[in-house]
Amino acid sequence: MDDRIVEIQAYKVPSSIQVTEIREELHETEKGVFLLKYPILSARKIAEISQSVQENRANYLAKLSINDIVAKIDQAVLKWLNPDYQLRHYAEILIPRITGYDSEMVRLELKRYLRMFRKKELLRFLDEEFDQSAMLDEFRPRKTGGMSRAYGPNSIFHVFSGNVPGVQIWSLIMGLLLKSANIGKTSTAEPLFPVLFVESLAEVDPQLADSIAILPWKGGTKELEEQAISAAEAIIVYGSNTTVEKVRQLVPFGKKFLTYGHKISLALIGKEALTADYYFETIHKLAEDVSVYDQQSCLSPQSVLVEEGGAVNPNQFAQMLAAELERYHKKRPRAKLSAEEAMSIQKVRNRYELESLSGEKVSVFASQNDSAWTVIYHDEAGMDASPLNRTIHVFKSCRLEEDIPKMVVYQDYLQSCGLAASPFRLFQIAEILGSLGVNRISPIGEMNRAKPGWHHDGGFNLLDLVRFTDIERNLEQDLERFDPDVE
Incomplete structure (x- = not known):
């Protein structure tokens, strides 16, 4: 057993944000001692973090092409498919310790799950929902005439469940593919994997990772959840029907609200x-x-x-x-x-x-x-x-x-x-x-x-979050007459 203490932040915030109040949690395992650090958050700090991820999204993520985003996610995923990757080691040691799940089960299932997010799978994912994924980059021709472009939410607030390790990144990756800033609230049942995955993204592209924050707090902390919801354009909730209904009561009319409750x-x-x-x-x-x-x-x-x-x-x-x-x-x-x-x-x-x-x-x-x-x-x-x-x-x-x-x-x-x-x-x-x-x-x-x-709970994964802007075909034709060089 390694006697040194490995310190791990059980949260991820943009590089410009300072977290000064911390609580610590010690985990002694057969493979070493780990000190997990959790932030003590306030509504003001949530507001500061929300503003930062949205600014980083506007200045960088929103300007990337969808192919660039897919390539960067793929690079992060490939790190996790390397058995010697350090963050993978941390996950394989700590997630069984935190959740109680069998360590070999966690190792096998995380590996299988992450393979779903390689480049070829993400491209299939996009093609499943968009005739042309380039619609997320620019106006593209429609089969019926005219042009359309798809816009994801400026920001998404995700409420994660912790019953199955790894599934949180499905929602995060959806947000990245839509060029949205993302704040994820982790569950006390499993707060670690989303943080480690965003650390992998930061190794690939720190600016991309700065459009994401992963934060733990006790579910039902109303002032924190109200602030996170207020700052977001869309809210996605995973968990029990009780969790879904509690969050629903805080969401103002008009905000996109997707839920994945008890099934x-x-x-x-x-x-x-x-x-x-x-x-x-x-x-x-x-x-x-x-x-x-x-x-x-x-x-x-x-x-x-x-x-x-x-x-x-x-x-x-x-x-x-x-x-x-x-x-x-x-x-x-x-x-x-x-x-x-x-x-x-x-x-x-x-x-x-x-x-x-x-x-x-x-x-x-x-x-x-x-x-x-x-x-x-x-x-x-x-x-x-x-x-x-x-x-x-x-x-x-x-x-x-x-x-x-x-x-x-x-x-x-x-x-x-x-x-x-x-x-x-x-x-x-x-x-x-x-x-x-x-x-x-x-x-x-x-x-x-x-x-x-797959159509999660019978709906779309990306299309349910986007809005479209259409340029009608007759407008294209009408504007031609204003071309000074028109025949």
Whole structure:
């Protein structure tokens, strides 16, 4: 163990800003001692920081071409794909320490996630939403005639959640692609990764990084949030529905306000994925979808509908899934829970164990002596929400297409669906899911890895934030007569 103390700022402000009041937090790890420094903020300091990032945006970021911005983000991402990169080492040591997640899980998932933001993926992301990404640089011809240009917000205030490490940079990168100044409020659950990523941007281009501030403060600190909202043109909030509603009350009418609140995802397993050749692989992949970041992502399945007719029946599937979750837990243990989280799991277990004793068609398969994982089997079709932390409901289905509509009670909350079934059934199943509000259908084993350009919660990522200015075709033609050299 290294005896020296490594000091890390758990915040990022423009180089012109001085932070004088600091609180410190010591973390002793097997790989060294780290002192995290947090700013003590006031509304006046938020106002000062907001003005600085907006000035830096106007003087530099707004003048860069979209291709230049993509190239600079790509350079920062490539640093993170180097196993020897120092900031990556800090993240791999400290994020498991702060969050409680398994260190190997954090290492693998951060690496996989960051690959999504390489240049080729960012260009796909832009092309998904704009016919011409150059519309963010200048007026470009429209197919119907005339010209258009897209303008991002001058500044964006992001309220980040901390349940899944790394996802905060999705929002930050959106802001950079729109040439917006960005202030990100981090969660106490995971305040570090956005700071380290912006430090990487600063290594590539300090002026670009000066258009971003990453700040931690306790959620619900009204005077700080009111100031940050007041200074921003757009607000993006990630988190629970309670968090979203609290921020919504502070946002004046007329400001762009995007929210990503509580959602529920599910998995569908057709009999074609349960043949003798495929059932073990299917169960293994589903166990990973359930286990990665302990179901804290809204992309993780909380229920799975398993079709009869395979080499293993739905009840056997549930038992085998339980065994696979046990193996996964031995390899990558679940994070330690708060007393409240552990109690939620125990309440669910108790409820369904009592139902099983009362003759209900339900069974509970659970880890012994702890709450590491729980599988609840229902001998009928349906869907149920989970207390998370590797707790999954398995429902029997006679036929997927007939049973999916029974999930309509959760229509307002449905997010992603993992699917393993015959390709000939894809579009019929997709139509049913789409009508229920599901906005993403992915392979089993890939549920936590949404691809760039996906329609998050069914909307756009960039288009929902921009405004357009159109030059009509007849104006172009009309102005030609004022050319002194016109024929």
